[in-house]
Amino acid sequence: MTDAIRETAQSNAQDVVELAKRHLVQPWPTAGEVGAEARPLIRGGEGIYITDGAGKRLIDGPAGMWCVNAGHRREELASVMYEQAMLLSYNTPWYTMSEPSAVLAKRIADYAPGDLNHVFFTTGGSSAVESALRFMQFYNNVRGRPEKKLILSRGGAYHGSTYLSASLNGRPRDRDWMDGADDLVVKLSSPNPFRRPEGMSLAIFSNMLVAEFEETVSRIGADKIGAFIGEPIQASGGVIVPPDDYLPRIRKICRDNDILFIADEVVTAFGRLGHVFSSGEEFGLDPDIITFAKGVTSGYFPLGGMVVSERLLAELRRSNHPTAMYAHGLTYTSHPVGCAVALANLDLLEGGILAHAQAIAPYFQEQLRTLEELPLVGEVRGTGLMACVECVADRESKNPLELDTSVGMRIDAHCHELGLLVRPLINMCVMSPPLVITRDQIDDMVAILREGISRTMDDLRREGVWQG
Incomplete structure (x- = not known):
């Protein structure tokens, strides 16, 4: 000490x-x-x-x-933090990289469902969500769809405290006195079974939520909607567990309408539901992007990130704008100490x-x-x-x-x-x-x-x- x-x-x-x-x-x-x-x-x-x-x-x-x-x-995490800091405490991610970040990206990608094979690291959950949304905007700009930017979120949601991520929040009191990018966000109902109409079955409640989603896409136009973002379980909204078939049905609508499905696993990843990621294991989902943070280092070091589909990046590489830049990053992106701690944390989870x-x-x-x-x-x-x-x-x-x-x-x-x-x-x-x-x-x-x-x-x- x-x-x-x-x-x-x-x-x-x-x-x-x-x-x-x-x-x-x-x-x-x-x-x-x-x-x-x-x-x-x-x-x-x-x-x-x-x-x-x-x-x-x-x-x-x-x-x-x-x-x-x-x-x-946990001494295993504290000692790794010290050892990595003594070896390399920081490197700029703008034009260098560290070994822990590359190794961690591979291990995280191995756990991600579907073709989510690429990891961008941030400093926490809010910045992970912000990064995913900015990626959606960049992706549609490069593909020549500058109008396809609206974001579908839900009542009861919590996605962060940065300006754009906080604009998605749907909990009581979160936005009473705070401004947001309201022109970019469309709110849907919370999938909260406890608050469903009296006498309504779970099956009918799920149908109602899906019908609302379909009506919203039809009314606004899929050509205007860039992404849907949802927590598999709405955590800070009161641990809202949706009907079993709800998220897979929403995922299909998104795929059919070329709307990115972003699973916000800032809370549910890295063991909270018993898996590194819950999207595939618990809900049968293959999102286009998963955001994560919190449990990735067990709170020992600030770290977050997003895992992105191989398909999306391949489409960008095939575009007519090879020099278009995803002009987004953080001083502490891929921080070597944070990534080293996350690797040790994964060892504990797997162990x-x-x-x-x-x-x-x-x-x-x-x-x-x-x-x-x-x-x-x-x-x-x-x-x-x-x-x-x-x-x-x-x-x-x-x-x-x-x-x-x-x-x-x-x-x-x-x-x-x-x-x-x-x-x-x-x-x-x-x-x-x-x-x-x-x-x-x-x-x-x-x-x-x-x-x-x-x-x-x-x-x-x-x-x-x-x-x-």
């Missing part, structure tokens, strides 16, 4: 809080708190646990931000973590669904090692507690006190722990979450805002 890190680790927690309030701007702040807030301090981590500023050990329920897939404090995630996932889902016994819980849904507990005022109307939209924050506060960090999303709690979690640890996590929800129910009854 260096002197600088040791000094930081030994600093007074309250001093750190005050420094944050005076100098640190947090992500997604409200105007009333921007530049003047401090959030719970996390000082360490090991396995599925983190330690807060008071020294309290907590289960890391969201695995950082869906990303600490291999768990905290047993993927198999463990596949084996433990059914128990994880089964135990979390026992929380549906609680009257505040409307639905527990998910797949793999990602799930959402959605709270409602009453199950019949599925009212999302309009009198108390911060119910998720209340549950999180109780759970923090009890030893669990959750991801609160308005009236929902998202759980996506490190993939190395055990059955006993799942039992602990669910027991704490049950107690946190129960305490929240008591609070709401006492305040008179809920009578369930």
